[in-house]
Every structure is written in structure tokens, then in C-alpha cells.
Amino acid sequence: xxxxxxxxxxxxxxxxxxxxxxxxxxxxxxxxxxxxxxxxxxxxxxxxxxxxxxxxxxxxxxxxxxxxxxxxxxxxxxxxxxxxxxxxxxxxxxxxxxxxxxxxxxxxxxxxxxxxxxxxxxxxxxxxxxxxxxxxxxxxxxxxxxxxxxxxxxxxxxxxxxxxxxxx
Numbered sequence: 314x315x316x317x318x319x320x321x322x323x324x325x326x327x328x329x330x331x332x333x334x335x336x337x338x339x340x341x342x343x344x345x346x347x348x349x350x351x352x353x354x355x356x357x358x359x360x361x362x363x364x365x366x367x368x369x370x371x372x373x374x375x376x377x378x379x380x381x382x383x384x385x386x387x388x389x390x391x392x393x394x395x396x397x398x399x400x401x402x403x404x405x406x407x408x409x410x411x412x413x414x415x416x417x418x419x420x421x422x423x424x425x426x427x428x429x430x431x432x433x434x435x436x437x438x439x440x441x442x443x444x445x446x447x448x449x450x451x452x453x454x455x456x457x458x459x460x461x462x463x464x465x466x467x468x469x470x471x472x473x474x475x476x477x478x479x480x481x
């Protein structure tokens with residue numbers, strides 16, 4: 314019998330929801346459905362908000378205030394994804410987002426990953442965390458910034474997270 318893991322289930326289900334919206338938005342990477350892509354941006358940024366502000370914070374508190382081992386890497390990934398979402402969804406930007414999300418989700422979802430660690434540490438607070446997650450409001454997003462320096466900032470952010478945009 315599978316051990317109860319409502320936080321794991323909540324976040325992995327949200328990953329699948331976000332991936333589905335992303336796939337629908339980028340069916341044609343040269344002609345992105347910008348309405349769907351907007352929905353993807355809001356969904357991913359809201360998901361990151363839930364992880365950073367609620368789940369990871371609760372796990373860190375339950376861990377005596379010490380960050381969990383994967384927390385720094387996941388935070389760098391979140392920063393890279395956030396900076397890429399500011400850019401217009403050109404094919405290269407889309408491919409980098411897809412690549413980072415795939416690698417990132419593995420670190421969270423795999424056995425012994427971040428979600429399992431959070432689930433174990435926050436067992437006593439689980440119901441409160443789930444209630445807090447239900448009350449999270451969507452993250453407002455600004456229009457794309459098409460200035461050339463924005464892509465350069467996103468590339469540097471991806472590099473800090475271990476992803477080389479120009480080699481990809």
C-alpha cells in the first residue's frame with residue numbers, strides 16, 4: 314500500500330497541469346498561442362510561489378531552520394525559469410524552458426527528491442500547508458520585455474542554475 318503523500322500528489326498533479334498548458338501553447342514553436350502561453354506563465358509562476366513561500370519554507374522550518382540540501386539548486390532553477398518567462402517565447406527560449414522544467418521536475422519528484430523530503434518533514438503541518446496552498450492567489454504577469462538585454466539576463470540566470478543556453 315502506498316503511503317499517503319498529499320503534498321507530493323498536489324505538486325506533481327500541478328506539474329502535469331502546467332506541462333499540458335505549455336504543450337498546448339507551443340504546438341507550433343514558430344507561432345506560439347500567446348493566450349495559452351500567458352496561462353502557462355501565470356501557472357508556472359504561481360507554482361513557484363507555492364513552493365518557495367509555503368512548501369519549502371515549511372520544510373525548512375521543520376528542519377530546524379536549515380535549508381534542505383536541494384533547496385539552493387531548485388531556487389536557482391526557479392530564478393532561471395522566472396527570467397526566461399520575461400522573454401518573448403522564441404523557439405530557443407521555449408526549448409530552454411522545456412529542458413529546465415524536465416530536469417527540475419525530476420529533482421522534485423524522484424524517490425528521495427524534494428517533495429518526498431518535504432512530505433516527511435512537514436507531516437504534522439500537512440493539513441495547514443494544504444489549506445495555505447488552496448488560498449494562494451495567481452501571480453500577476455507583465456507583458457514580455459523584448460529588449461535585447463533581457464535575454465542576456467535570462468541566459469546568465471540559466472547559467473547560474475547549471476544550464477548553458479548557448480550550447481543547448
